[in-house]
Amino acid sequence: MKNLKQSILISLWFIFLTFPLMVIRVNTVEQEVEWRWMNMAFIGVGTFVCSYIWRYLMARKEKGGNEEESKISWHQTLTTEKKYAIPAAALILVIAFIFPHIVTEYRINTMISALIYVVLGLGLNIVVGLAGLLDLGYVAFYAVGAYSYALLNHHFGLSFWACLPLGALLGAFFGILLGIPVLRLRGDYLAIVTLGFGEIIRLILENWNEFSFGPSGIANISNPTFFGQEISRSGGILFIYYLMIALVIFTIFVVNRLQNSRLGRSWVALREDEIACQAMGIDRMKTKLAAFALGATWAGMVGVIFAAKTSFINPASFTFLESAIILSIVVLGGMGSILGVILAAFVLILLPEELRAFSEYRMLIFGASMVLMMVFRPQGIIANVRRSYEYHGLDRAEEAK
């Protein structure tokens, strides 16, 4: 009864709150007013239902999620136990290889975009998920990669293969260049500075016509070649698709190894407690810089591929919105979790493509889910589980001595 009353009040409050924006629309030119009373009904019913869900989730959260954590979940079994991991990986690989031959070119293209976001997500995951550095200007390094291929190709005719490592290097270079001054800053300031830096890069690309051809961008970027052979357009798409698959596999491999290394541990430790971390003899700046530069390297590399894929780039592809999308992939997937990030990238990029009606609401849902995730499930769809080590062997060996 108390809940019902509360929910009615919440519903009324939101009806009031959304009234001017949701119900009224004025056309100032024609001097007409459009009243959309249906929206009011939607809001009323919607918030009423939502308040019940909210209350339920809150209660569940307060009861403690510990039970959940102790259970070994399906994804953990899938990724750690060889018995399941190898067949699963093989199956995914087979599907990945067959996929482009059974779908339309359009589908391949959207799949490439999704894969691009997978790699971007995994790259940012190193920075945000592992090292805990909130980078809101990640897209700037993506732009660095894309423009380095576009410009080097345009002015000097450099090939895709020459530019791929160059783009990665330039990404890393800019990562270090920006990282050295800003990584001293506390978490929230770092977020703002990186955001500012990302915007500066975009604004420069937009305004410095002599250098970047301004808002109109650069067109006719060459397709990649295959061992010196020109590839047809449709072949090119297929080629980029396989290239992206390879890059995703490579990225997973690298991130996985890094995660369980000396460096990876120091990133996580740094995220947990900077002061304790320094007291353990870890050089804060070097460690942060390594994470920042690695993240930027991946962004630079994917940038090159992006430019090759679209064969046209302009500054509009590198707005803050892109950074926000990549960030929400990391957040929703689960900070630090590889599988989570991959799943989130597929869901967030492919779903709006499949459900056209839904695509309009894409950013609205991104934003809302970032808030809800933080409130109810900060660990993401798939929580990153710290690796446990086996020691029984060691112990027994010692006892035997």
Place this chain on the structure above:
Amino acid sequence: MEYFFELFLGGLTRGSIYALIALGYTMVYGIIELINFAHGEIYMIGAFTALIVASLLTMAGMDGMAVLALSMVVAIIYAGAYGFTIEKIAYKPLRQAPRLSPLISAIGMSIFLQNYVLLAQTSDFLPFPSLIPEFSFMEPYEHVFSSSELVIVVVTAVSMLVLTYLIKFTKMGKAMRASAQDRTMAMLAGINVNRIISTTFIIGSTLAAVGGVLIASHIGQINFYIGFIAGIKAFTAAVLGGIGSIPGAVLGSLVLGWTESFATGYVSSDYEDVFAFTLLVLILIFRPAGILGKTKTQKV
């Protein structure tokens, strides 16, 4: 010289608007140490609400100051309500969470609100009626300083005075200052900290709405995206002055306003936003505590 004055006064106007928004950032940061990314969106929502109300009233045949006053009041009420609700949904459940969580939540809220307005209204620029009347006594100076600019500067100054009074001399202001110093201690002293935080959000949102209505009326058009840039610039101003400090926010805003005004006037107008962002980056790198802020030593 006249050009200089024009830029100076233009900077003053800009700075006033930034100050109205920056205060919200600084007050919220002072109490819960959170960069409220959604604050710029409140400013935008304030402007949209005012636009809708003003259009309805104009169509109903009202005009002049009454329209301005009424739409301002409604915008203020709604901005306050939004600020209050946002805090309850996106930040309050995260009081105990790691620092990064509320920040991400705030970014999510900002994206959500932008797209909410985009979907509920339009993605186009909407013409905003110039609600501020032209004063006849300003006519001789109109080419350097318009009536609407005068109103902006005056309203800002009055708002600052009222705010200073609220914080310095009322019981609520005292509670706010106490909560900013030490939240736990304030709670132990019997202050309802949750209510203080809500109040802070409401006051900040109110000021942002005032800024939103004034600038929209001055420039003459709005869209769903105006909050983002304005928000970041106001945040820059708050950091410039020393985040958490109220006079600092005003000072920082004026400095930023003048920097932008003179830089676009004398250097190049293409890079208008670059100046602000560069200033932000430089400040954070070289003097993160800002002009009036104090460097805090971390407790170990």
Place this chain on the structure above:
Amino acid sequence: MADKVLDVKALTKTFGGLKAVDSVDLDVKKGEIVALIGPNGAGKTTFFNCITGIYTPTEGDVLIIPPGEDPERINGLKPNKITSKGMARTFQNIRLFGNMTALENVMVGCHCRTKANIIGAIFRGPSTLKEERETIQKSYDLLKEVGLTEFVNEQAKNLPYGAQRRLEIARAMATDPFLLLLDEPAAGMNPQETRDLDELITKIREDYELSILLIEHDMKLVMNISDRIFVVDYGKKIAEGTPREIKDNPAVIKAYLGED
């Protein structure tokens, strides 16, 4: 004099106008357990923070003398440099890496004694693998030393309080220090846990040939295990000596109980 490992001379730290630490001399000899005591707010933790590089001292010298090496002035060095020179610490308010396992916490402590880099991490060559194996073994041995083997793969934040304190000690030990600084290791422990800690500290001193400097409020623990005690009040050193001397020192009694 030759066997000192830490020699602090006239250390002063001011915050604004306040002298938190005022010209304090202190030294620790090889193999010694030295306690730094004083009422709350006397400047003990500030002293620790100054010698471990978290704060830069305003005046004075901090010299460390690693066994068999020349003295070195470490004022103003970064905390991580100081740790890698062989002086490790724990924290008063436990600062573990909560979301990492107990073992990983200790493995992080091994950081400055290992050297695998990005390339090594990615390719996992034989030397990296060997180093990783040794790190795991060493960390496990340390957990065993402090009696935490049952918690090896448990997240640090889920450990019982006393275990967290001991994990902090194990983590500091992983940096191979010759001098271990403990900031209120017994804070919040019950009498039984404190007795265990007493044993643990004495044991690690012997097993690892360490010198130990500790801040502590638990007088029983301090009197039991310390070889020498330094007393500070209002930032100034007011006494130094053996536990017996300190017990009877009028200045110390006055500082703790007030005038009369």
